[in-house]
C-alpha cells in the first residue's frame with residue numbers, strides 16, 4: 186500500500202506515515218456505508234442522539250491529544266488547536282439534540298391528511314481541506330450523522346492525523362464502524378470517487394474555488410447534492426467613527442490568525458481616508474507585536490504556513506516591487522515561515538488585492554464614504570465574510586445589508602458559531618453549514634398524503 190509522509194510544518198520533520206487509499210478501497214467504503222445506512226436511520230432517535238453525545242464526550246476527554254496532533258501536523262498554535270477540538274465537541278453536542286427534533290409538518294388539504302418527513306439522503310462524502318482539519322470535518326459529519334446519513338470522510342493529504350483520531354473516537358463511543366469511516370488519500374482519487382460513485386448522495390466540499398467548480402460540475406451529472414465552502418477575500422471596513430484603537434489592535438488577528446490560511450481572513454482592510462494615517466500609526470505596533478514561532482508554546486500567536494509549496498505561493502505575492510508598509514517577524518531556519526505583512530497596493534487590480542493569498546498578507550486601501558466602502562467591499566468575485574467597524578448602529582446595519590457576503594460581524598471579527606449558519610455567496614460557495622440550516626442540507630422533504 187502506498188503511504189503519504191506527514192510533515193510538521195514548523196520543523197519539516199516527518200511525524201507519521203498514513204495510507205493512501207485507492208479508488209477500489211473507496212468504493213468498498215462507500216458500499217459499506219450504503220449497507221449500514223438503513224439501520225442507522227432506523228435507530229430510535231434517542232439512541233442516535235445518545236451515541237452522538239458519547240462521541241462528543243469522547244472528543245472532550247481527548248482534547249489534549251487532538252490538539253497536540255494538530256500542532257505537530259498543521260502547525261496550529263496550541264491555543265487554536267484546543268479551541269478547534271472543543272469546537273468538534275460542541276458541534277457534536279449541538280446536533281445530538283437533532284435526531285429527536287427532526288420534525289415534519291402537517292399541511293391542511295382537502296380530502297385527507299398531508300404530512301411531511303425529513304428523510305436522510307443516504308451516504309454523504311465529506312472532503313476536508315488542510316487549513317482547519319478538525320472543525321471543518323465536524324461541521325460535515327455531525328449534522329449528517331444526526332439526520333440519519335452515513336458518512337465517508339476524506340481528510341487533506343497534508344493533514345490527516347486528527348481526522349483519523351476522530352474516527353477512532355467515534356468507534357470508542359459506539360458509532361458503528363461503517364456509519365462513519367475516515368479514508369485518507371488523494372483528492373483526485375478518493376474525493377473524485379465521492380463525486381462519481383452513484384451511491385454517494387451528497388458531497389460536502391471545502392477548499393479552493395477551482396476544485397469546488399469541478400466537483401459541482403461532476404455532481405451535476407448525477408444531480409448529486411453539494412454543499413461548497415470555497416475561498417474568500419474578505420473586507421475589514423473601518424469607518425472614521427469607529428473605536429480606532431480597538432479596530433487597529435484587532436485587525437492583525439482578523440487576518441493573521443492561522444497564518445492567514447483562513448477563508449474568513451479579513452485580508453483587505455478598507456479605511457475611511459480621513460483616519461488612514463492615524464489607523465496606520467496604530468496598526469504598525471499591533472502587527473509587529475504578533476508573536477510568531479513555536480506553535481506548541483502557549484505564548485505563540487502565529488505558526489508556520491502548511492507546506493513548502495504553499496510558502497512559495499504566498500511569497501510570490503510579495504517581491505521587491507511590492508509596496509510593503511511594514512512587517513512583523515518570523516523565525517529563521519527549518520519550517521515554512523512567513524512574517525505578517527502589510528501592503529498598501531498600487532491599484533485595486535494588483536494580484537495581492539484580487540487573489541485569495543491564503544497567507545499572512547493584508548492590503549490596506551482607503552475609501553471616501555459609505556457608498557464607496559460598500560462598492561470596494563463588493564469588488565470581488567468572493568462573498569464569504571467581513572467586518573464593519575463603526576460606533577453608528579444605523580451605518581452598521583446599512584453597510585451590513587449592502588455588503589455581498591454570507592457572514593458579517595460588527596465591531597468583531599468572529600465568523601463561526603456552531604449554532605448560527607455559515608457559508609458564502611458568489612464564488613465563495615453554495616449552501617450553509619452549522620446551525621439549524623445544516624440539517625436541511627442533509628435531509629430531503631418527503632410528502633405523504635393519506636386519503637380519509
Ligand code: TAP
Nearest residue numbers: 313314341342371372373376377392393396415416448543
Ligand atoms: P484544494 O485542492 O481545493 O483541496 C481541498 C480538498 O479537496 C483536499 O482534501 C483535496 O485533497 C481535495 N481535492 C483536490 N482535488 C480534488 C478532486 N479533483 N476531487 C475531489 N477532491 C479533491 O485546495 P488546496 O490545493 O489544498 O489549496 C489551494 C488553495 O485553495 C489555497 O491556497 C486557498 O486559496 C484555497 N483553500 C481554501 C480553503 C477554504 S476553507 N475555502 C481551504 C483550503 C484551501 P488532497 O489535497 O488531499 O489531494
